Amino acid sequence: AGRGFYLSAYFIVKSAEDGRLFNNTPSKTFASDSVLGKVFAAAMAGIAGWAFTYPFDVVRSNMMRDWQVKRHQSTLGCIRNLLKTGGIGQLYAGFGFTIMRAIPVAAVALPAYDISRR
Numbered sequence: 001a002g003r004g005f006y007l008s009a010y011f012i013v014k015s016a017e018d019g020r021l022f023n024n025t026p027s028k029t030f031a032s033d034s035v036l037g038k039v040f041a042a043a044m045a046g047i048a049g050w051a052f053t054y055p056f057d058v059v060r061s062n063m064m065r066d067w068q069v070k071r072h073q074s075t076l077g078c079i080r081n082l083l084k085t086g087g088i089g090q091l092y093a094g095f096g097f098t099i100m101r102a103i104p105v106a107a108v109a110l111p112a113y114d115i116s117r118r
Helices: 002-018 035-065 075-086 088-092 095-116
Strands: none
Touching: 002 035, 002 095, 035 075, 035 088, 035 095, 075 088
């Protein structure tokens, strides 16, 4: 689900920059042929992809960390405990560091793939 969201976000941002998101006539703006436009769309896709999947990753990590203690009886129990102890911010603990890594990775990988398809 995360990879699909990531790639969908990339193509949506590229389409929005080209003017093709709400109409079928591209406006030859900077994403259509420009590497800079592709890099920008990829960076936004990296942020969007992680913003969607990161809470699931935090829950998985917490459940794996506590496998011996059994503090969390279920996935929903883990989510409840995380929200109770730290609010919604607890589901995004460490998100900034992930984004600092995700932006350059996406900004290189997605445009490289896009350009190599030509």
